[in-house]
Amino acid sequence: MVGLVAAYTLYGVFWRLHLSPIAHIPGPRLAALTWWYEFYYDIVLGGQYVFKMADLHKQYGPIIRINPYEVHINDPDFFPHLYPTSTRRRDRWLFFTRQFGAEGSGVGTVDHHLHKLRRAPLNPFFSLQSVRALQPVLDERVDALLARLRDDGLHHRELNILYPFSAFTNDVINSYAFARSDDLLSDPTYGRLVTDHLLVGTHHGKTIQHLPLLLPLIVALPARISSALIPGWAGFLAMKRTIAAQIAAIQRSPHDNLDAAHPTIFHALLGSPLLPPEEKTLRRLAHEGQVLVQAGTLTASWTLAVATFHLLDQPATLARLRDELEKAMPDPAGVVPLAELDQLPFLRAVVKETLRHSLGAAGRSARVCPDEALVFVEKGAAGGRKWVIPEGVAVGMTGSMTVNDPEIFPEPERFRPERWLEGTEEERMALERYWTVWGGGARMCLGMWLARAEVTLALAKLWRVWGGEERRRGDVGRLRLGEGVEARDARMAADFFIPIPWKGTRGIRVVLETF
Numbered sequence: 001m002v003g004l005v006a007a008y009t010l011y012g013v014f015w016r017l018h019l020s021p022i023a024h025i026p027g028p029r030l031a032a033l034t035w036w037y038e039f040y041y042d043i044v045l046g047g048q049y050v051f052k053m054a055d056l057h058k059q060y061g062p063i064i065r066i067n068p069y070e071v072h073i074n075d076p077d078f079f080p081h082l083y084p085t086s087t088r089r090r091d092r093w094l095f096f097t098r099q100f101g102a103e104g105s106g107v108g109t110v111d112h113h114l115h116k117l118r119r120a121p122l123n124p125f126f127s128l129q130s131v132r133a134l135q136p137v138l139d140e141r142v143d144a145l146l147a148r149l150r151d152d153g154l155h156h157r158e159l160n161i162l163y164p165f166s167a168f169t170n171d172v173i174n175s176y177a178f179a180r181s182d183d184l185l186s187d188p189t190y191g192r193l194v195t196d197h198l199l200v201g202t203h204h205g206k207t208i209q210h211l212p213l214l215l216p217l218i219v220a221l222p223a224r225i226s227s228a229l230i231p232g233w234a235g236f237l238a239m240k241r242t243i244a245a246q247i248a249a250i251q252r253s254p255h256d257n258l259d260a261a262h263p264t265i266f267h268a269l270l271g272s273p274l275l276p277p278e279e280k281t282l283r284r285l286a287h288e289g290q291v292l293v294q295a296g297t298l299t300a301s302w303t304l305a306v307a308t309f310h311l312l313d314q315p316a317t318l319a320r321l322r323d324e325l326e327k328a329m330p331d332p333a334g335v336v337p338l339a340e341l342d343q344l345p346f347l348r349a350v351v352k353e354t355l356r357h358s359l360g361a362a363g364r365s366a367r368v369c370p371d372e373a374l375v376f377v378e379k380g381a382a383g384g385r386k387w388v389i390p391e392g393v394a395v396g397m398t399g400s401m402t403v404n405d406p407e408i409f410p411e412p413e414r415f416r417p418e419r420w421l422e423g424t425e426e427e428r429m430a431l432e433r434y435w436t437v438w439g440g441g442a443r444m445c446l447g448m449w450l451a452r453a454e455v456t457l458a459l460a461k462l463w464r465v466w467g468g469e470e471r472r473r474g475d476v477g478r479l480r481l482g483e484g485v486e487a488r489d490a491r492m493a494a495d496f497f498i499p500i501p502w503k504g505t506r507g508i509r510v511v512l513e514t515f
């Protein structure tokens with residue numbers, strides 16, 4: 001028996017190092033041999049493999065093998081080949097999707113065709129046109145946010161600004177998905193626990209990814225025990241239950257008699273002729289709901305917090321933005337259509353530069369091409385070396401590496417919205433092409449237009465009436481960074497699917513002072 005196990009193990013070692021279809025791809029032998037290499041960086045050190053991979057690329061070149069079964073490419077020009085906009089088949093990889101613990105959701109779906117089926121009825125809700133039509137809902141929530149900030153400013157309160165922004169984005173996505181929200185903007189803590197519970201969920205993603213038996217085990221335990229074992233788990237479970245209950249309530253309501261000011265996602269999914277009955281089960285839709293709430297809350301709020309940091313840290317940049325807003329919004333209380341705000345050059349540049357810094361997904365996103373081999377041609381001194389990646393192999397790229405590439409974005413660590421306005425038209429278009437923060441192809445961010453609208457509208461309305469160091473006529477108050485807040489509080493230091501700042505951070509704290 002022992003002999004058999006030893007022989008099997010030896011064969012496994014030999015297979016991974018010499019017979020595997022990606023045995024020819026460079027990289028550390030240990031990573032090719034065992035999952036524990038990645039496990040060490042991502043689980044033991046906490047979301048650090050993405051940084052280690054950047055180092056490995058410096059050592060081994062633009063194509064590397066990062067674990068026994070996966071290849072990673074760091075060449076921005078390969079992006080459209082891996083994530084084509086055409087109908088070419090690209091599956092996700094089970095190892096990647098496991099982290100969501102939501103295999104019924106679009107993002108958790110491996111198969112290309114099933115994903116297409118699941119995403120099709122969602123697409124119309126997130127188109128540019130639909131999002132612009134949603135402006136009254138967004139305007140109402142931004143106004144509620146500003147009213148709350150004004151109240152808090154009366155007491156010169158210091159706030160971790162992520163929470164007010166998360167309350168805003170959570171209210172919006174809930175209202176869009178379920179035609180109701182918890183009105184976190186009215187909660188004294190801005191629904192702090194809701195954001196914290198969502199963060200707990202994403203922090204467990206990597207562990208679930210590496211230890212797939214863990215999640216079913218935890219779910220099988222009585223909630224009392226699992227909640228005692230895992231900090232924050234009780235809240236995360238409660239959030240999942242609430243989402244499922246909301247969908248169940250919609251299931252019970254007649255689809256043709258909606259008492260909603262705008263059509264909602266789950267009413268439409270349940271009524272969709274595109275989806276067969278097995279796609280409308282409560283379990284599947286609850287997974288979709290969980291992902292929408294998580295993605296819809298934590299991403300855009302982090303982006304808004306990062307923008308706040310940089311604008312307060314760079315008064316000249318803030319002044320230039322406020323000059324533009326003052327002209328475009330002569331009446332601060334008036335409604336300016338999103339289509340107009342989107343055309344303001346400096347505001348656009350601030351939004352793009354912020355997203356380049358804030359990102360939405362921190363790590364790699366693998367694709368499997370089951371019916372075609374990928375060919376990657378290496379540039380540079382080695383000149384034209386061709387690498388063939390056989391069909392069925394997982395291959396990933398990482399958006400954060402592209403938007404931090406100094407050849408494309410010089411001094412990438414600097415917050416410089418001006419970079420989006422400089423140079424020739426061709427150079428500006430190149431920057432756009434490499435602005436890979438939304439992913440690409442059929443799995444590109446579903447919420448891109450919603451997130452852009454939320455960020456654009458909130459920044460415009462906030463900075464039209466709140467100042468930093470400089471006070472203008474009509475300002476309602478001033479913001480300043482809290483004691484000790486520094487650049488690393490607004491910078492990704494770990495990949496837990498979403499970017500997470502350094503461990504010791506106390507958040508992007510801001511002191512509000514209402515006049």
Ligand code: HEM
Nearest residue numbers: 107295296299300359360361365437438439445446447451
């Ligand atoms: C700052 C804002 C955001 C950024 C930068 C961002 C970024 C991304 C990226 C890079 C992906 C692709 C991941 C991959 O290829 O594996 C993605 C997927 C996704 N995002 Fe976003 N996101 C943002 C906001 C939102 C919002 C507000 C929603 C709300 C609905 C959302 C919903 C989704 C969904 C559902 C997917 C999965 C799409 C699919 O697989 O079909 N995102 N996002």
